[in-house]
Amino acid sequence: MGTPVSTSQVTTGPIEGSTKRYLEIDHLRIPQRRVNLTNGEYLDLYDTSGPYTDATAVIDVEAGLAPTRDSWSKPDAVGGASTQLAWARAGLITDEMRFIAAREGVDPELVRSEVAIGRAVIPANHRHPECEPMIIGKAFAVKVNANIGNSAVTSSIAEEVEKMVWATRWGADTIMDLSTGKDIHQTREWIMRNSPVPVGTVPIYQALEKVNGDPTRLTWELYRDTVIEQAEQGVDYMTVHAGVLLRYVPLTARRVTGIVSRGGSIMAAWCLAHHEESFLYTHFDELCEIFARYDITFSLGDGLRPGSIADANDEAQFAELRTLGELTKIAKSHGVQVMIEGPGHVPMHKIAENVRLEEELCEEAPFYTLGPLATDIAPAYDHITSAIGAAMIAQAGTAMLCYVTPKEHLGLPNRDDVKVGVITYKIAAHSADLAKGHPGAQDRDNALSKARFEFRWTDQFNLALDPDTAREYHDETMPAEPAKTAHFCSMCGPKFCSMRISADVRTYAEENNLVTAEDIDRKIAQEMAAKSQEFIDAGNRVYLPLDAVKA
């Protein structure tokens, strides 16, 4: 490696109020983020941030992260495939599966069986030994991907490596490097060697650079060599737009926004120019053979996804989805793991249909969606328009959400945008975990709300998805340090506080032994006899019938 990036350019050190710890299971060390509370309690959280947030770790981006997985056991190939899918089918529980089970707090057998049936994937290229294994599947916590990458117009290698570190710091479960500018290979190499999370790419982007941006000059051979180049570097999953068939392309002609997927339009241009079927489709078996060797996971791209509310759930989109279903079967017959990419722009009432069809057509392969945006009318706020759709589609069964930043449709995200995008999507993912009743998900909500109720401001900040911004906003109106323990806030001021009154209510209920509605009715009935005359004097209305509360 050269020196386009120095260690000082990436963010290190723990998140405020948290410390890194590891669950130790044999030779496996599963990272956790422990939030230490001021009342002596703590909460351990799923941790995507790698050694960068470990105060005791020595970070050296030129050396890269330790290739930990190289020392793990690797079973023999099964039927030509050295993949988690092949091993899971053979009944083997790999180190990756055990690591994931501890990370998610589930039984290793659940991990194995979900992978074996193809309802979950573990993107873990053998050439990416720095990766801390993670799982994408509807039975597990909803995951978030953050796109990074330079373009012809912007950005440096150092900026992209920092974006990767920064995105995983705030909770990104995977990273996609979508670089399209110069130094694509080198940028990716720096990202791979320093990424604690799986990395995805769209190989056609680099292939296109090799033919100077002219899609008609693409060939299968050029593409294949690019895939192998990236496979050797350790890319864990690759988006392949093999479902964009020649026959589907004209179905987009009358759309409001045509083809908005970059990969989809590259392949459409190629198909039209050559009047041939996509080489991604005609050579899909060969691609599977390559993927099976490295254990690269397919992310079957939705090249014809809708780019506007008007185009949602249309014939072009679902025609492609059917083809992705066929390709899923082919990939799995090679022992290759598969997930399916989804839209895009979809109004709320059409979201559930996407999940239903995907599961029906693609054998419940994990769904991986971009948003979707619930409306088109808010450029500069599309992290929000899409968080609405993302939360809903995840509740319906989507396993991983690709983030959208405030710059969507307008430009490439900078470091701040990356953070906003990740935090916003952690909100969507966590909201879905709550709605799905994911085990333990609500523990964090409860801990934070309890801290809020007890005016433990510091704990409230530290339990938040973004402690720094929460603290900053609070300090804008209440800057003094004592305010962090004050039993009031700037909304109500010191004289009166609803939370304080609630504490009084609790004391009252305890002193009077009031726990259930029946207790309350009993007490009120007792007191009414004594107080009835007083009430009649005081007001023009008496209590409701006593059983109203139970009605």
Next chain:
Amino acid sequence: MGTPVSTSQVTTGPIEGSTKRYLEIDHLRIPQRRVNLTNGEYLDLYDTSGPYTDATAVIDVEAGLAPTRDSWSKPDAVGGASTQLAWARAGLITDEMRFIAAREGVDPELVRSEVAIGRAVIPANHRHPECEPMIIGKAFAVKVNANIGNSAVTSSIAEEVEKMVWATRWGADTIMDLSTGKDIHQTREWIMRNSPVPVGTVPIYQALEKVNGDPTRLTWELYRDTVIEQAEQGVDYMTVHAGVLLRYVPLTARRVTGIVSRGGSIMAAWCLAHHEESFLYTHFDELCEIFARYDITFSLGDGLRPGSIADANDEAQFAELRTLGELTKIAKSHGVQVMIEGPGHVPMHKIAENVRLEEELCEEAPFYTLGPLATDIAPAYDHITSAIGAAMIAQAGTAMLCYVTPKEHLGLPNRDDVKVGVITYKIAAHSADLAKGHPGAQDRDNALSKARFEFRWTDQFNLALDPDTAREYHDETMPAEPAKTAHFCSMCGPKFCSMRISADVRTYAEENNLVTAEDIDRKIAQEMAAKSQEFIDAGNRVYLPLDAVKA
């Protein structure tokens, strides 16, 4: 009036790319915002911003807005009530109803009948003649309220008036003045006289200030006088927490976050201290008589709304909702309009139940919810956590959404926060309008997406909810003026562009007369005969069966 606010302190002038126009119907002038597009087309939008965005209007905050409604016809009282409800029941279509019908693009009879049945309300105090009438009901566009107001700790009158102008500029349909600090009366007077939208308050806040913040010293008489004081000023709707009954208070004792509604906890404290039923409940009939005279709309407060995911949909919440249902009947028997406030913090899977119960218990009175937040773990991003819940609850039938700003739980919103809150909630409301198939809602999405597809950047910005920020973000990576008309963007760069390829696809389809899937099959079938040998030579895979696209 004194001079705590000068005209230069409020924002005036059109939103970038738009002009104000008026639909003229007899003596009624209904405002619209016309977005003028570069291709000669235009789109007219619902406009909440009042004269402030009219380039031809003379704004003078000391004089206040013109009392336009004073010159409209006002029918005689019906059964003691001078309310839109009483008149609607009597079959009268008022000027307010005609104004609203034109504004919403519906039949005046729909407005009348929805108001008559109590499924919609028109908050329009006779003493607020500056108000441009609007309607809140599930048959109409989903509305957004913005809370403003100073507290003991922060802010000036001028800041609050500007927040009102600023919030309505970005689309707030109503304003609530929740001031709790000094100068409450004077602050409200400045807001009322300058507000083009209905203004709501929570009178108990001011009543509490009058007893120096001690809830136990509150009395019915003090409260009544405060209500009349505000009624005389023209407050259009008032939150009344009359459903917080003594018997319900202990039901909150074992909650994670007790009572989080400020009004709810004030009344709970009063009930506990006096061991008497709430004076809001015992004097509810008298309150109705006052409201009927001014045509103030009840916003029956949910004083026991959940303040955390753990407390959602609990016994305390739904017990209060049942009482709000009873109070709804009483208010309507007095000819007074009613809407019902709703939560709060609710996980996604428990949202629909709130709407269902509210409609069942409260005769479908318009539901007016605060969010709800879909998770507790993201202070500083609660505009987003709550936009997820807000969009979903509006899709389920909520008529108005109370915004949440990024400062929720942390401090009071400043001007920037107000804008972010309003835009975020316009997203939620509009997403729900799309999902409900609200007539014309998708026109704006289509216009914006068409502009995006055709690289009319300026039109894309001007059609956005926030043209200024969209333009600013674009300019960060593509600052040069020519880029506004460039047929590419910073994401793909000039060499390649998916939107450009889509245009090629359209040309191809037109030239080959390909419109339907059948056309495409026919053409492919024709060409296959000629090209089959070529395909066999070129690849190892042929086309799919021709009917796959129709499967």
